[in-house]
Amino acid sequence: MNQHLLTICYLIGSITFILGLKMLSNPASARKGNLLAAGGMSIAIFGTIFLFSYDENGTTHYLGNYIWIFAALIIGAIVGTLAAKKVQMTAMPEMVSLFNGMGGACAALISIVEFNHLSKELGATPTAEMIQHIQPTVLIIVLGLIIGAVSFAGSMIAWGKLNGKVKDFSFTGQNVLNMIVLASALGLAVYMIFNPQQHMLLYAILGLSLFYGIFFVMPIGGADMPVVISLLNSFTGVAAACGGFLYDNKVMLTGGILVGAAGTLLTILMCKAMNRSLKNVLIGSFGGNKKGVAGATGAQGDHKEISLSDAAMVMSYANKVLIVPGYGLAVAQAQHTCHELEKILTEKGVEVKYAIHPVAGRMPGHMNVLLAEADVSYDILMEMEQANDEFPTTDVVLILGANDVVNPAAKSDPASPIYGMPILDVEQAKTVIVNKRSMKPGYAGIENDLFFRPKTSMLFGDAKKVLQDLCTEIKNA
């Protein structure tokens, strides 16, 4: 009876995951979709705790250790909620990466415990028949371990990179080394499947996988991190699916495969937005060829500065102003002030719109989230293609802490690491005002020719401060 109830719980869980993910892909229903999936998850979790039973030596057992389980659940829930509530909007991508790593670690730990369990049953000298019997299980366990560990280590590095704790690091032959590490982990895994009594090997595989995870993400530039996180996200999905096979658990299978497939596709979509192949992102890392590129473009020259009052003047007499927000805006927490400026300009009869590059900020959609937080209306947010049609008729483009997404090198300089990435064609507009804190190159570490072009004027300073001053200036004008 309980078994049937549990099956129903899992069925509900699976359906809510599918529906939830489906609803998440539509702005109107996204929030409900998330809650639905969360509800389904709760049902599946509590169903497992109270209804799951297994047969051992002919008798049916229910799960024990309730105190431990609930202690872990409660601590995890409290810490998770607090962390998620307290995190700054700008730090969202790090947070997702961190939680993803937790999931990966969880999958890896399951594999370790299950394997220990298995090797105990097996004893020191198993018969060939016994080995054959457990081979599929070992395969799944080892697979779950490798994927989970890579995902965990990779996510931790991605997290550290996004909040600036870990620097880009690469050396020649790193790709070769990575391949060797991965190959030896897989080789050991295969060996292990045929010789499961060698249980210490499991830790060697774990070590190699962690090592691979670290060195796989290490050389990838911060600008590509969203793609990496999305990829690792789908890895964890696959690791969860391995758990599903292991326990023959429908809801884990559904959730895991769903995320694995959806995550992979999302990764590809993100790559497309940057017009790069996944292979290019993973192997042709930004960090590696940074220096060569700075020399290659060599577009040093004079940049022009513009004073606040001039900038205010130009903008208030414009017909159409396009704002290009970037990570600098997010860092300065200037989204509300930005909305303020937009309102003041609109009152003056200026048409104000936002041009949002698909990968502006640290994650696709990051800017939309931020601007939505500041109550910026959905209708004036334009995606790249739309915005590029509008630039020729635009008087002033105000770039707020964006850099790589407006770098003309992506179109003109084949040596540039971002060559081929579609950019916002801000040069089509009559005037370009760039607000940045300094002339330092952006996150991808590349010089930006745009700043030296005759149409461009620089407005240095913290985005929030500059925007506030602009507001005051325009009001008084």
Next chain:
Amino acid sequence: MIFVGIEIIEKVPSVLHTPLMSGANAIHGVVIIGAIIVMGKAEQDNYLALALGFIAVLLGTLNVVGGFVVTDRMLEMFKKKK
């Protein structure tokens, strides 16, 4: 299931990529069910399994709860405008 996953993602506006990634991130927290099973099956005196299982459930919960809450916070902001 793979096709369902692909079908779902195919036509997503890039606006929603971040929340979607975050939502998917929470959903793969289902691994926690595996962790609960491990934990519940562990013998009382198998401290290694208990300790590892405990950590696994803890991390899994972080993934699930944190994931859903973060996603909700992101989406809350979309809802506000109107």
